[in-house]
Amino acid sequence: MVEPWQAPSQRVVWSVAGLLAALSDSIAARFGAVTLSGEISGFTRAGSGHCYFSLKDADGQQATLRCAMFRRAAGLVDFAPRDGALVEVRGRLDLYAPRGELQFIVEAMRRAGAGALYEQFLRLKARLEAEGWFDAARKRPLPAFPLRLGVITSTAGAALHDVLTALERRAPHVEVVVYPSLVQGEQAPAALVQALAVANERAEVDALLLVRGGGSLEDLWAFNDERVVRAVGESALSVVCGVGHETDVTLCDLAADLRAPTPTAAAELASPSRRSQLELLDVLERGLTRQLRSRLDAQAQRLDRAGMRLARPSDTLARQQRRLA
Incomplete structure (x- = not known):
């Protein structure tokens, strides 16, 4: 019980620093x-x-x-x-x-x-690996020129901003469809499974980006949940998983078609650079132009040679007239 205020001459008043030092x-x-x-x-x-x-x-x-x-x-x-x-x-x-x-x-x-969580991670990883969920044969190539990408993440996190920024810089022509989901906490695994199911049911995108920012093992644990890992492996749409920082590896990373070290890298891996593609088109255009000009020049020379071998029609007609006479 807190004592009532004492007279100023009887009480001791501590400073914050003094109390903490004591x-x-x-x-x-x-x-x-x-x-x-x-x-x-x-x-x-x-x-x-x-x-x-x-x-x-x-x-x-x-x-x-x-x-x-x-x-x-x-x-x-x-x-x-x-x-x-x-x-x-x-x-x-x-x-x-x-x-x-x-x-x-x-x-x-x-x-x-x-640690307990890490032991659980290793046990689940070994079991899913034995079932073939991480086999290279299951991996599918990403679409070379996607027109629409789906993003599964929290709308309140920095990962979505990173993905949108990277796509705006790299491939502004690519449309983005966001499938909001919790990415941390007890409800996150069910939310992620639901988001994957909705994206596959709508089938309105060319590939999916499953992303979130970095955190501790506990923060990223939803992406080690067996339900989520199986949903990623069963997805009819190609999945690029970019969870955490470069050193973070989740079971969803192993089950996805492609692992990205960060959300930004996921966006970059899923979309070809517009600038590089335009530069490639310029190179191809110049090459085709050179080939076309070379072909036209060759055909023109061939035509000239053929024309030289032909006599003038009036000369041929005069020669035939003389023979007839």
């Missing part, structure tokens, strides 16, 4: 060096070499702790940390004063096995 000292004195185990989520490596990520509870509890691993410590790690990896970290708790956030300063990290 809390930081108390935490350091109480815990000292700490070893944690958990699952990496949202791992990023800054240009400075420092690494930032969250450590999730490995037992599935709703608990997350922000972590920072500075360049010196990151350089001593003998493996590549990734989302979903189960690790043990040693370090100290600290309060980050600018935001008033509790964080864990990682001084050492080692493997502790694969």
Whole structure:
């Protein structure tokens, strides 16, 4: 229970910085060096070499702790940390004063096995691969000159903007049909399956782009859902999958007809460059013109030679008249 206000001479008023510093000292004195185990989520490596990520509870509890691993410590790690990896970290708790956030300063990290989500990913990948969903024989070529492309993504995400920008720059003549869908969360797999079904039922586009921006393994998990993977593999329309960043690989990437490293790359791979096609037409036009002129010149010379072999009609007529006389 909060005590009532005391007289000014009796109460202690903390500054924010002073309170956070006192809390930081108390935490350091109480815990000292700490070893944690958990699952990496949202791992990023800054240009400075420092690494930032969250450590999730490995037992599935709703608990997350922000972590920072500075360049010196990151350089001593003998493996590549990734989302979903189960690790043990040693370090100290600290309060980050600018935001008033509790964080864990990682001084050492080692493997502790694969994370639960990543293990699930590997098991499902092995099963679907054994069923042939990722076979190269299933891959179909994309249409060489599409006139209309379908895009399955969230209308609120940056991926749609990236695709539209790339198509406007690269192939402004290509029409775009958007099939809106959730791309994250528990409802996303069903929404993605529905969007794929609608696009195939309407059959109004030449190919489909299945895209979304980057994120952690949890953020992209809808694209590892078995229902979505099978829907991509069963699509009558060719599918280009561009999910996450270049290093992100989902099961939908493996089942699609073509994997793109980013949404922008998906748009570029699905549409030929208008400029390059016009340049190719110019080259072909010049080549055909040269061939036509060469052919006409050759036929003209042939005609001249044939004309030289023929006598003038009046000379022939005079010769025949003399023979007749």
